Amino acid sequence: MNGLTFVDVCSGAGGLALGLEQAGFEPRLLLDEDQDACGTLSANRPHWNVLRTDLLDFDPSEHPDTYDVDLLAAGLPRVKSSATVGRPESDIEVRLLEATVYLVHAIRPRALLIENVPGLAQAAEYQEFRDFAHAELSHLGYEFSWFVVNAVDFGVPQNRRQGVLVAVEAAVAASFRPPAPTVREAMTVGEALAESMASRGWPDAARWAARADQPAPTLVGGSKNRGGADLGPTGAKRKWATMGVNGHTLGDTVPDADFEWDPERGRDHMVKITVQQAALLQGFPADWEVTGRKTARYRQVGHATPPPVGKALGLAVAEALEADPALSAAG
Incomplete structure (x- = not known):
């Protein structure tokens, strides 16, 4: 698996980006609005292209290297339960989810990966967002998988359930499978x-x-x-x-x-x-x-996506993308 590229938004400490790197992806751009988080990314990977900006202010036309990447990845701030939705601090998380979906229109990745709370994948209270994502992206030719993973199943010594959206181009959608656990016994x-x-x-x-x-x-x-x-x-x-x-x-x-x-x-x-x-x-x-x-x-x-989970998700996406007949013919 070589040559796959990604853009990572709301990158934080780099857990998802590191896992994707381990899965064979190369970042074109990572962005986060937090100065310390950008410092963390640059300290560990000086060669990564790190941009400090708010996702809501990001204009991909000013960064043409983000176009036509294989994957748009986003480990976004956790959306709140219905009990807190409507409070000022909870609105921003929903707006970031929506901004990530709108960004797909601009950069047209071959796949989208969003990681968030478990309920995002299955709970009724998040059905509105799932309907929004489907309405915005299905006409562009993406097909969807919603599922939940637990970090402990991938060698992380922590029970951490995460809701995941993977949307891929219809041509390879049948090849995508959510990642299977990589360990039999939980690490303590x-x-x-x-x-x-x-x-x-x-x-x-x-x-x-x-x-x-x-x-x-x-x-x-x-x-x-x-x-x-x-x-x-x-x-x-x-x-x-x-x-x-x-x-x-x-x-x-x-x-x-x-x-x-x-x-x-x-x-x-x-x-x-x-x-x-x-x-x-x-x-x-x-x-x-x-x-x-x-x-x-x-x-x-605490906000990070565990890198082993990012790697497992990245490998699953890569396997689907590399099933593309066009890529096989080119190779």
């Missing part, structure tokens, strides 16, 4: 973080890892408008506590040799996950650098 938090927890000589790292014997709950990046960084809502914090982790905050460093781990004594005696460890729980490689201050870094990580 302990397996993923044991080495980093022991890196400063903490003697209880192995004992802790044995207790952290399950995948993580979904990491939540949170909003720029609300609070600091933690590991998610109340239910997630309770789940973390069963693993001896204080989910109410993030750590600056992993435990040192003197740390006394005794979860029965309360939060102060539980370990804290660092931003770097959160990135490992999202399936980022250990050397992936996330730029910015701690809370901004965690938000990038």
Whole structure:
């Protein structure tokens, strides 16, 4: 699989773009409105063409290299439930979904990939968007697949369900299949973080890892408008506590040799996950650098598409695109 190209919008920390790169795609352009996110992308892939701009302001005519790419990819900010739709902060997420669909008209990719909340693929409350996407794109010759994936099925040590839209040209639509799981057994938090927890000589790292014997709950990046960084809502914090982790905050460093781990004594005696460890729980490689201050870094990580999921989706799209008889004849 060589020579496939993509444009990635709302790129964030680069999880989806990294996965697509691993699947054999080459980016023509990545864009995000956040300065720290753009810094993360450039720090890890200096050769990537990164543009800092709001998707709602993006004019592809000023970037002709975005035309006729194989794939338009978008790991968009999570749309809210019907209980919050109508609030000012929720309108922007719907507008970004719509802007991505409209962008297809301009750049005419051979495939579209949108990743968002699980309900986007199947819940009745999102039927209006599914109808909108179909109305806008079906007459251009795209056929649709809506499905849900869980990151834990692709080697990510986290239960993270994601709703996915893949729209491909009708000529190859019959060849597209949603990705099948790549692992039989879920990776646990302990397996993923044991080495980093022991890196400063903490003697209880192995004992802790044995207790952290399950995948993580979904990491939540949170909003720029609300609070600091933690590991998610109340239910997630309770789940973390069963693993001896204080989910109410993030750590600056992993435990040192003197740390006394005794979860029965309360939060102060539980370990804290660092931003770097959160990135490992999202399936980022250990050397992936996330730029910015701690809370901004965690938000990038928490909002990201896990790269192994991006890779699996990319391979599935690539397999369909390479089934194109025209490409086969050209090769």
